[in-house]
Amino acid sequence: MTTQDTPAEPAVLVQGVSLRYGSQIALEDVSLEISRGSSFALLGPNGAGKTSLMSVLATLRTADAGRVVVAGHDVNRAPRKVRESIGMVFQDASLDDRLTAEENLDFHGRVYGMPGNARRSATDRVLELVELSEWREAPVRTFSGGMKRRLEIARALMHDPEILFLDEPTVGLDAQTRERIWTYLDNERHTRGLTLLTTTHYIEEVDRADWICIIDKGRVIAQGSPSDLKQKHGKPYLHVVAALPEIRSALLDTYPDARTTGPEQISIPADGEEFVPEFLSRFGSRLHEIRFEAPTLEAAFLNLTGRTLRDRADGEREAQRAAGRRAGRQ
Amino acid sequence: MTDFLPILRGIHGVWLREIMRATRDRGQLLGGVSRPLIWLLILGVGLNPYFRGEVFGEVRLVLPYNYLQFLFPAVIVLNIMYTSIQFAVSVIWDREFGFLREVLVSPMPRWAVLLGKVLGGATAATGHGILVLILARFADVTLTPLEVVEAIIYMFMLSFALTCFGVVLAGKVRSFEGFGVFSNTVILPLYFASSSVFPLDPSLTRTQLVVTYPEWLVALIRVNPITYAVDVLRGILIGFNQFPPYIGLGLVAAGMVVFFFMALRGFGK
Structure with missing residues (x-):
């Protein structure tokens, strides 16, 4: 409904x-x-x-x-x-x-x-x-x-x-x-x-x-x-900036789902109510910047459909259209 | 009746759009005027002196007409063939650029959409035929008002059949480039392998005809429907028929029906 x-x-x-x-x-x-x-x-x-x-x-x-x-x-x-x-x-x-x-x-x-x-x-x-x-x-x-x-x-x-x-x-x-x-x-x-x-x-x-x-x-x-x-499907994220490489390595080792999203930035899924206090107690003092992102539709969408690119069919269709346009101009 | 009126409005709308597109396409209009002029001025005038033969030692016209008069109806058919079959490009255009989907998602039945399009293409092609008809005096062809009316009605029938044929071709071809090549390999062989530019059976004896034309060419011309289509128009415009006119009329009428249903099968797929 x-x-x-x-x-x-x-x-x-x-x-x-x-x-x-x-x-x-x-x-x-x-x-x-x-x-x-x-x-x-x-x-x-x-x-x-x-x-x-x-x-x-x-x-x-x-x-x-x-x-x-x-x-x-x-x-x-x-x-x-x-x-x-x-x-x-x-x-x-x-x-x-x-x-x-x-x-x-x-x-x-x-x-x-x-x-x-x-x-x-x-x-x-x-x-x-x-x-x-x-x-x-x-x-x-x-x-x-x-x-x-x-x-x-x-x-x-x-x-x-x-x-x-x-x-x-x-x-x-x-x-x-x-x-x-x-x-x-x-x-x-x-x-x-x-x-x-x-x-x-x-x-x-x-x-x-x-x-x-x-x-x-x-x-x-x-x-x-x-x-x-x-x-239901969106995840909250913590986006953290760590200047030292060893801190970034430690974060990536500790949280397998974490991803590098910038030169010094790492994004970590923040599942569960206890995640943020626990994270802050372990790494809080060693980070330059911490930003919390509430669940988004985009995150829900990516969680449900994955991150693999699906652009092949579109590319083929676009190529056909482009050929049609070229011919139409002749 | 309540269902019929909206369909009629739709057919009129599709027809009107084709006419607006045709009249705004300067390239098509230029082709419609220049093509017959080139054929009549260069081919017609150039070959006119050779359209005579020696029969029993006497030099006389092959037919009781000069070459310009003989060629004139064929040039009208050529102009109609080009416009009708090239009209199918608009079907491919509409399919490629989504316009066809816009119409196919409307309540108009597909046969009505196709009928509107074909009527539009046939009207444009008849218009191109009339552009040549205006040159009748130049080709030494004198016409009565009744002959003009008969010619236009027949030209429209032929345009309708050929436009449907063009839509059938468009259904087989998926690109503009493909259609360009395809249409030229259809139009020119059909035209030249008919009795358009030379008489199949001039006023000579059968023996002389066989000597003049190889049997394979005679056979090819006899099975080519364009031969009979041109022949009917020749009969209307200069009063000369090589075959009974009902053959050509029957073929064109059958072409209108058969090609329309063939076009409908592939239309909008």
Whole structure:
């Protein structure tokens, strides 16, 4: 269950979903539930299965097993109803650069079957929401990355969806734009009960969510509110600075989980209530600096998913995209 | 009816986007104008004096038309072929840059998305055909308003079939580079191995035809559907047919249906 314990039907219900690409497992027995009006974050390393799950929810892929209900409609039995109920912001830019902002929105309205008057009023509303009204007649190719992303969010909201899927919506954007985007989305959530399902790499953004689901190798490995996950899976750390090499060696010998994190800095997991007093009594007088770090989501995430790099699949995909871009310029 | 109207709006939206993209693509427009001019001015004018033969000691035109008139319908078909098949690049573009996913996640059925795209590509290709049609007077081809209407309707049918064919090709190719090579290996052989730039069966005897063209070339031309597609347009524009026009019309109509369903199978995968 998510944070909002209401008897109402959930916005999204996923039960035992599995998906394979050939012999590769993309999703395995995934189950989760998203309450209406909540903000749900899907967190996982590269290749964990986040985008695959989004694709299944958005009816772009059919799961091999399991049941998925979105906005009260089964994705296999009523895919069209599901599509009418959702908005989607993709990880990669998907605007038409040769059209203006207004033309991109108008196109979206048409493919969602909106009549002319509804399209015009929705265009005005969403452009105002993302503060791009003055740019409505500008070609999208003249937009910055942040403006394009704001326009994509506007486009996803054009047809007034119940649920908004955002696949890495703020990747590559500066802090100001990221903050502004979350303000727009929170406004929509609070004013009209929009449900948000977000995947992101930015841990601080996940902290804003009501409920977090951590997924790795196609499996759900933990779920909970941000504070629950921090408490259950995050570790407090002591970051200490020791100028003398023999002190640093002694620390590393005494605490096998300790790691060198700077020229003279060592980070030590501070598990248990008695750890800090005991540590201070042994080493306190021989250290230059001691800093305590409360459990974080990042620590919880790394504890659950490990520290091995998962960038191979992403690199291959990026190389393919780059080749496409090069060819497009020729 | 309530379901049909939103789908119609969607088809119109996809069609409109293709038209806006085509009219804003200066390179494509330039190609659409320069290609027929080069063919008609250089090939047409250059080979015009040679389009005559000696028959029973008498020098006369191979056909009762000059070479510019004979070539003119074929140049229209060439322009349509290039635009239609190159249109498939936009399908690859949309697939590579995510635009296709945006449409596929909408409530529009896939057949309607494809229909909108193909109608857009076919309209652009017909437009490029009309650009050549405007040069009719220059090629010494005189047309009645009815012939112009017939030609445009037929050009649209041909554009539709070829655009679907281009989408089928795009489904087999995963990159822009691959498609460039692939399309040239399809368009040019199809075009030259048809009766586009020379008559298959001029007003000579069968004996002379066999002497003029090797059997393998005659066979190749006879199995090439573009031969019949050009022949229908030639019939409309200059009143000359080498084959019964219903063969070409039937092939184009069948191509519209068969290639559309083939394109639909691979579309959005």
